[in-house]
Amino acid sequence: MAKNLQLVASNPPVTGAPPRPLGPHGMALWQSVNGQYQIEDAAGIEFLVTACQALDRAEALKAQIDADGAVIRTKAGLKDHPGLKHEIAARSLCIRTLARLGLDLEPLHGGPGRPAGAYRS
Numbered sequence: 001m002a003k004n005l006q007l008v009a010s011n012p013p014v015t016g017a018p019p020r021p022l023g024p025h026g027m028a029l030w031q032s033v034n035g036q037y038q039i040e041d042a043a044g045i046e047f048l049v050t051a052c053q054a055l056d057r058a059e060a061l062k063a064q065i066d067a068d069g070a071v072i073r074t075k076a077g078l079k080d081h082p083g084l085k086h087e088i089a090a091r092s093l094c095i096r097t098l099a100r101l102g103l104d105l106e107p108l109h110g111g112p113g114r115p116a117g118a119y120r121s
Contacts, residue, residue, distance in 0.1 A: 018049045025059040026052030029094075033103065044101060051097035058090035 018030050030052045033039065039048055061083045071078050098104060 018052065019045060020049055020053070022049070022052050023056035023059070026056035029055050033098075033101075037101075037103065039101065047097050047101050051094045051101075054090045054094040054097065058087050058094065061087035061090060 018027070022030055030048065033048055039045060065081045065083050065087060068081055068083075070081050070084065072081055095104075
C-alpha cells in the first residue's frame with residue numbers, strides 16, 4: 001500500500017538565486033520564469049534549474065557550432081558537426097522540462113469559460 005505524502009514545512013517563495021550556478025542564458029530563463037510564475041516546491045525548483053542548465057549547455061554548443069560551422073570537413077568528406085545532436089538534445093531537455101512544469105500551456109481564451117453543467121444542443 002502506498003503511503004500518502006504530507007507537506008511538513010512551508011518554504012518561503014524562491015525569488016532569489018538558483019540553487020546552482022547558471023550562465024547568462026540559464027539565468028535569464030530563471031528570472032523570466034520566476035517573474036511570471038510562483039514555483040516554490042523543491043521538485044519544481046529542481047525542474048526549473050535543470051531546464052536552465054540545459055539551455056546554457058545548448059547555447060554553449062551553438063556558439064561552438066557557429067564558430068566551427070554546421071558542416072565540417074573530415075577525411076571521409078563533409079559531415080554534420082558532432083555537437084549538433086548534443087545541442088538539439090539539450091534544447092529538447094529544456095523544452096520537455098518546462099512542459100513538465102506546465103509552462104507550455106496557455107488559456108485558450110482570456111475570459112471565463114462556459115459554466116459547469118451538462119451541455120445541451
